[in-house]
Amino acid sequence: MKNLLLLAGAAALAVCAALPADAREMWSKEQANGWYAKQPWMVGANYNNRSAINQFEMWQADTFNPKEIDEELGWASAMGMNVMRVYLHNLLWEEDAAGLKQRMETFLQIADKHKIRIMFVLFDSCWDPDPVSGRQRPPIPGVHNSGWMQAPGAARLADKSQYNKLEAYVKDVVGHFANDKRIVVWDVWNEPNNQGGGGGAYKATPNKVALVASLLGPVFEWARSADPSQPLTSGLWIGNHWDQADKLDAVEKIQVAQSDVMSFHDYNWPEKFEERAKQMLGYGRPVLATEYMARGNGSTFDGSLPLGKKYKIAMINWGFVDGKSQTRLPWDSWKKPYTMDEPTIWFHEVLRANGKPYRQAEVDLIKKLTTEANGPRR
Secondary structure: OHHHHHHHHHHHHHHHHHOOOOOOOOOOHHHHHHHHHOOOOOEEEEOOOOOOOOHHHHHOOOOOOHHHHHHHHHHHHHOOOOEEEEEOOHHHHHHHHHHHHHHHHHHHHHHHHOOOEEEEEEEEOOOEOOOOOOOOOOOOOOOOOOOOEOEOOHHHHHOHHHHHHHHHHHHHHHHHOOOOOOEEEEEEEEOOOOOOOOOOOOOOOOOHHHHHHHHHHHHHHHHHHOOOOOOEEOOEOOOOOOOOHHHOOHHHHHHHHHOOOEEEEOOOOHHHHHHHHHHHHOOOOOEEEEEOOEHHHOEOHHHHHHHHHHHOOEEEEEOOEOOOOOOOOOHHHHOOOOOOOOOOOOOOOOEOOOOOEOOHHHHHHHHHHHHHHHOOOO
């Protein structure tokens, strides 16, 4: 607890020193907990529609698919889900800012019809470091998430002369929707200190973590300068001692210092989920589990979701409908693609492409626990 108090004090000083004159202040613990007390128990999934391999296919004008999104969010609502975590990309805004915001509005209208609120993710350090807009490559057969794109890409991350474009993207998108009640949280950067993934398939970005550490604080500042009514967060995901300041790296210290609400990822057995959850709860702020559920790794709805309900931690699993992202396949598919046989059990995803549950008992559990916590969906 002493470590947490020291870290919290240092965090408050760092935030006050870093904020530009026009930025709103970081929420106090009282503000954050007061906001969270008014929320239902949030349960949902990381979402991209089944015909989209990545952020570009989901959002670009030629492939944006409101009909499919409407169908899938209807399936989500029917099982009690009330939140979705959805990724954007800076290049989408740079190439068509007005169009992106219009399609975000359409998406939010669909989500609101189904009583689902949205957590948008602004940046992401995972998978392909060389994002390209326009027509996207097809999925690599038998490989997990083979088309996902980092934001910003490696070249942009290394070029500080281009950071003004990233700043404009954040300020415009957050500012445009700053008072939109259909948006519940802004996740400013997914797994910022992730080296990328891909089992060696992608070229490593030189000095990546240091570059991200120098940019993450400004990203929080840019988002706050838009005066959003929604909280900001960025989730911890690696390591075992999140409650010990001396064990956090430079990126994690910024995440802890600047998140209005705390968030984390966990793809482990329930006892590890509970251990990490308690570490995050020790900061005295609301806690959101923004990624979990990898069946072959020990992380399941059966094991983790009841713990989320017990501690009133928002629970957002990875994957919803099986599709072009192919995240039903495990991470090791990057080294041994599942081209001849399906995995023994699906890694992620809740539903098959036709909307039928992969495992009915999971859908029944989601519906049961969300109904107990929030009442039946109307």
